[in-house]
Amino acid sequence: MALRKLPRQQRSREMVDRIVAAARDVLVADGYDRLTTNRVADRAEVSPGSLYQYFPDKASIVEEVTARYVDRLAEDVVASLVDHVHEDPEAMARATAEALLSALERDPTLLRVVWEELPAARHLDDRLGLERRVRDVLRAYLGGRQSPAARRRDPARSSWLIVLAVESLAVRFVLDEDPPLTRDELVDDLVALGLAWW
Amino acid sequence: MALRKLPRQQRSREMVDRIVAAARDVLVADGYDRLTTNRVADRAEVSPGSLYQYFPDKASIVEEVTARYVDRLAEDVVASLVDHVHEDPEAMARATAEALLSALERDPTLLRVVWEELPAARHLDDRLGLERRVRDVLRAYLGGRQSPAARRRDPARSSWLIVLAVESLAVRFVLDEDPPLTRDELVDDLVALGLAWW
Amino acid sequence: MALRKLPRQQRSREMVDRIVAAARDVLVADGYDRLTTNRVADRAEVSPGSLYQYFPDKASIVEEVTARYVDRLAEDVVASLVDHVHEDPEAMARATAEALLSALERDPTLLRVVWEELPAARHLDDRLGLERRVRDVLRAYLGGRQSPAARRRDPARSSWLIVLAVESLAVRFVLDEDPPLTRDELVDDLVALGLAWW
Amino acid sequence: MALRKLPRQQRSREMVDRIVAAARDVLVADGYDRLTTNRVADRAEVSPGSLYQYFPDKASIVEEVTARYVDRLAEDVVASLVDHVHEDPEAMARATAEALLSALERDPTLLRVVWEELPAARHLDDRLGLERRVRDVLRAYLGGRQSPAARRRDPARSSWLIVLAVESLAVRFVLDEDPPLTRDELVDDLVALGLAWW
DNA sequence: GATGAATGAGCCTTCATTCAT
DNA sequence: GATGAATGAAGGCTCATTCAT
Numbered sequence A, B, C, D: 001m002a003l004r005k006l007p008r009q010q011r012s013r014e015m016v017d018r019i020v021a022a023a024r025d026v027l028v029a030d031g032y033d034r035l036t037t038n039r040v041a042d043r044a045e046v047s048p049g050s051l052y053q054y055f056p057d058k059a060s061i062v063e064e065v066t067a068r069y070v071d072r073l074a075e076d077v078v079a080s081l082v083d084h085v086h087e088d089p090e091a092m093a094r095a096t097a098e099a100l101l102s103a104l105e106r107d108p109t110l111l112r113v114v115w116e117e118l119p120a121a122r123h124l125d126d127r128l129g130l131e132r133r134v135r136d137v138l139r140a141y142l143g144g145r146q147s148p149a150a151r152r153r154d155p156a157r158s159s160w161l162i163v164l165a166v167e168s169l170a171v172r173f174v175l176d177e178d179p180p181l182t183r184d185e186l187v188d189d190l191v192a193l194g195l196a197w198w
Numbered sequence E: 001g002a003t004g005a006a007t008g009a010g011c012c013t014t015c016a017t018t019c020a021t
Numbered sequence F: 001g002a003t004g005a006a007t008g009a010a011g012g013c014t015c016a017t018t019c020a021t
Helices: A008-030 A037-043 A048-054 A058-083 A089-106 A108-117 A121-143 A155-175 A183-197 B012-030 B037-043 B048-054 B058-083 B089-106 B108-117 B121-143 B155-175 B183-197 C012-030 C037-043 C048-054 C058-083 C089-106 C108-117 C121-143 C155-175 C183-197 D008-030 D037-044 D048-054 D058-083 D089-106 D108-117 D121-143 D155-175 D183-197
Strands: none
Touching (some): A037 A058, A155 A183, B012 B037, B012 B048, B037 B058, B058 B121, B089 B155, C058 C121, C121 C155, C155 C183, C183 D155, D008 D037, D008 D108, D108 D155, D121 D155
């Protein structure tokens, strides 16, 4: 009704958002196993057929959810990185670790569903993208700042290692029922890892 | 028809093994999405009904595959750990990292399917078990050996960090198309990480 | 294929009717044991999936068939009852017995399937409904007309007895290969029974 | 073990009984829908294969249960009939009605399962047998005793009617949640029916 | 574009029955 | 005869996707 009045472009954008939001809700509320296209359509208050006007298939809808989710994560982390680029390495590392944890803690249910219920292949590319983005920034902004001593290491190798380890640790920390360290301790360890490896 | 002529399928234990092996093969050959009970039965040269004499449902078959796979991994790693317990920490760390990588490299296709196609929740418990086993051994055998200086750290915290980081890194290394470091470099880094964090 | 070319199946009400009719046909043609959802779908020239858009499960389809069948029976009997309410009791009883028999004779094959192949529990409620409807009308319309002498009996008791006996006798008469009385004799007996017990 | 020592004939008789008893128990405990050959074998503490040494198929096992059940019913009723043959018709009718009701009340759960859960066709023959037996006795023993006035009626017709009506009414009385007459009232009515129709 | 009824391939599972031991 | 593991046909049902309106 009201939608009919909107400019075309707007409408389709809105539909995509509506569908993605509905899919995210279903994921969080019912889990991945129970996510059906009909349920998503219901939640989006849209007909099942309309889904296929904006997405080629069910998988692509879920992928868009994870893509947006992981992009947001990347955005937050990169933003923090950029914001603290002028500070000393430790401060920057700390800020970044904090930013990552906060980002992961924002929607732990979705994080759990994405990380544990979805086949990893479904969000692998997103994660690779996130890792690459962070790595690129890391290398670009910090690369020049390496102490001659640290220079012995290959930045590609270091960033691969750090980013992967930090990501895994942070995610598992948020998801673990009862992790054997506090959040602050984890941040300390993450910072230490970053500094040691760079 | 043809089956009628064959000796009756072997009993229980052998049957379970046959089914699990078939499921593994299907997983590797066709992927998780295409694993159906009928396909597993076909591959096991067994009737679909027989599956249900040994497993309550499809999920439990897949679970057994992952359980056995991850158990084997754990076995290898723990064995190496125990074998090198009397050596100096670095040698032990190196041997363990090697053992883990070798274990993961033994069946990379299955590793990929389990890690990327299966919903993580399907093998989460297995992984937690693996991690716990390794952590326990680590703490038991190395705990007493800490230098007073290293004593500053909580072993639970250290082992959680190390095990998780090493696991993630090793798996990703094996699965990555084109990792930015050689296998030897990774081992070096893993050893360094272990020594640094302990 | 062929279906693709046909006009889209008619909607809701018509679809329900189509399915119920198909189920009835299958019941009559193949018997209850051979009624499968796929067979019903075939006969209805509808896809198996469509069945489940209108019925929650197979049982409910069969239930609808019996419900409609028994409702029709009830309708006929009640209609006759109402039509002859102003006549003397014997005429009314006779008309009703006739109506019941005619109704049962209309689809003897379905009657046999419903009465003999279906578990009685599957149409028990329908039958109870039929009996209640007839009893209610009986008591409402005839109740006031009882001769003082007849008043000695409890109408609830009388109607229970009569309705049950008449129903059983009539059904068995229609279903019996070779009943030891003619239809007219049965009607006479049913009438006598009704008059005697009221 | 102990069974091995028994004479052959005994053994097979005992097995049949064991199986039939188990089937009856399953029927009562789990209902007809959940009666499977495996469950019967379990309950009989016998292997599934053994069932087929004594019965051609599942249906025949259930049939034996109903046959025995209905035969017992017939036995009781016929016995009562014979026992009271020398008394006046009303006393005999009353005794018979009582005997029937008592017989039905002995195992109401099995009655319900047989009457409501089993497809009627599965016990139709048994019922026909019961009815025939009772009718035969009725006609044989009471036939000669008819008053000349009653003689106007065809005994085959009368007995068909009476037996059927009495059977239906008695069964429904036992099965009804809340029948609108007492047991004594029903007996009175059944007796009246018998006397009136004979 | 939007709709939503219809589709139908295909899945998991059951269970009466068999037959080698 | 007894066993019971194995069988396998078949069934009910789901759900991603389509397409006539």
